[in-house]
Amino acid sequence: MADNRGVVYLGSGKVEVQDISYPDLVLHEGPGVPKENAGRKCEHGVIIKNIVTNICGSDQHMVRGRTTAPEGLVLGHEITGEIVEVGRDVEFLKKGDIVSVPFNVACGRCKMCRRQDTHICQNVNPERPGGAYGYVDMGGWVGGQSEYVMVPYADFQLLKFPDKDLAMEKILDLTMLSDIFPTGYHGAVNAGVTSGSTVYVAGAGPVGLAAAHSAQLLGAAVVIVGDLKEERLKQARSFGCETINLQEHDDVGEQIEQILGVPEVDCGIDAVGFEAYGHGTNHEEAPAAVLNTMMDVVEAGGKFGVPGIYVTDDPGAKDQDAMHGSLKVRFGLGWSKAHSFATGQTPAMKYQRQLMNAILHGKADIANVVNATVISLDEAPQGYKDFDSGVAKKFVIDPHGMVRK
Known part of the structure; x- marks a missing residue:
């Protein structure tokens, strides 16, 4: 089984890249995982090899100690990558697909998901409506500032890019679709x-x-x-x-x-x-x-x-x-x-496809707008410090060296 590393919150002002468990199709007990979610089986999910995963201002709220986030939480909810393992119940996606992961974890089955309010899904977080990866009070779903991550409800959630070569060419724009x-x-x-x-x-x-x-x-x-x-x-x-x-x-x-x-x-x-x-x-x-x-x-x-x-x-x-x-x-x-x-979190899925088309057809220039800046996984702690200082950059983590020249 392949190893895995991720960015871990260690308390106010502290993050560190650590060895973490390689994901499987189960949400295991861990920091921030509600008791009712521990052991949840996710055969409807996939394992993703992260091509790019970003540092978000929302992450900074936790790292500054401005939330009740538990120590040991693996951070990261902006995820774009390649599927490397497919769950038994996944029908429409396959290994090798490059996909954008909306930061909202959503089941696709509840009343809220059916009306496109995926930010307040009723089935993924027993503590309140809505779930997210690597975020406080959002169901305990393991974050994606890592080499590999598990994504549940894959058929419903994931946006597959239609052309892999074009996706890699535009990856710094497409990574912004996750959030x-x-x-x-x-x-x-x-x-x-x-x-x-x-x-x-x-x-x-x-x-x-x-x-x-x-x-x-x-x-x-x-x-x-x-x-x-x-x-x-x-x-x-x-x-x-x-x-x-x-x-x-x-x-x-x-x-x-x-x-x-x-x-x-x-x-x-x-x-x-x-x-x-x-x-x-x-x-x-x-x-x-x-x-x-x-x-x-x-x-x-x-x-x-x-x-x-x-x-x-x-x-x-x-x-x-x-x-x-x-x-x-x-x-x-x-x-x-x-x-x-x-107010409220964004139902990212609602807009992803049209914004993807705007990127792929040259109507949106979002990577240049936010000054996308590529760093390695090991550089992530410094990226957090630089971002916290107010630099005009959006830090994009490249865990496997697939983007950096």
């Missing part, structure tokens, strides 16, 4: 972006950049990106976005007015989430800052999408309310302006 591209696109769709829209995107990390590019694909006239780091804003400008440096300006509406002539946008996207900071000289954590900004700058009757993560338990929060996900949001302002907004 951040659908997540950014979902934020833009929920915000109601359409032809001629003016859009404000809060956050120029990879998801924010993916959301900005998605807004462009949907026909937005102007996309304005706000962030605290100039390096990230430079990346946003590289593909045609307007930008606001939030360290230099605390009045977002005023800055929008300088760009558009009015202090409001048609719609907005919160790609920051609960680890938000105050604007201007206020560099303290302010977890409701982005939501309140959206209610201020999105026009009356407008929409905003919230792909940024908010959690129910944040042990690193500055106050007792925020520790339990209670934020001081100006809901009355949003109500008075008749806003609507959508």
Whole structure:
């Protein structure tokens, strides 16, 4: 049996590449695995040799100690690879297929999956709706920042690339289909972006950049990106976005007015989430800052999408309310302006195929948009440190040296 290695969370600020078990078609007892899920047989699954697997900002929340993630958790939910073993009950996939794995673990059988809400599947996590690989409170499914990983419900979940040679040629774009591209696109769709829209995107990390590019694909006239780091804003400008440096300006509406002539946008996207900071000289954590900004700058009757993560338990929060996900949001302002907004994890499968086609046919340039940067598995701990410092890069782990030249 082949060996396996993966990126393991060892407590706040600590990750390490360790030897881990080679996967089989069973979810074994382990860190974060609910008792009811331990021993779950997955003959409907496959074993994947990871070609590429990415570091996500969502992973950083755990690594910073801002969740209740258990030590020993194998990280990683952005997975693209080659099938090397097929379960008995898999009918439509075969060894050698190259596939994208949506980060949501979903059964394909429950009420939620049948209506395409795969982010809140009712059958893969006994503790709450929704499952994911290598993530806190998401069913204990082993993460994919590794050499090999098991993926259940393969026929339902996996997106097979139609041409293997073209897939390898476009692999740095296609790896974004597992999470951040659908997540950014979902934020833009929920915000109601359409032809001629003016859009404000809060956050120029990879998801924010993916959301900005998605807004462009949907026909937005102007996309304005706000962030605290100039390096990230430079990346946003590289593909045609307007930008606001939030360290230099605390009045977002005023800055929008300088760009558009009015202090409001048609719609907005919160790609920051609960680890938000105050604007201007206020560099303290302010977890409701982005939501309140959206209610201020999105026009009356407008929409905003919230792909940024908010959690129910944040042990690193500055106050007792925020520790339990209670934020001081100006809901009355949003109500008075008749806003609507959508939250929650992204049902990645809902968008994967159309975004794959956009990549394969040259309509989307997502790898360049997020500055995809290839590293080895052994370089992953340093990648986490660099990403945490705010560099304008999306780190793509190449566990088997299949991408690096």
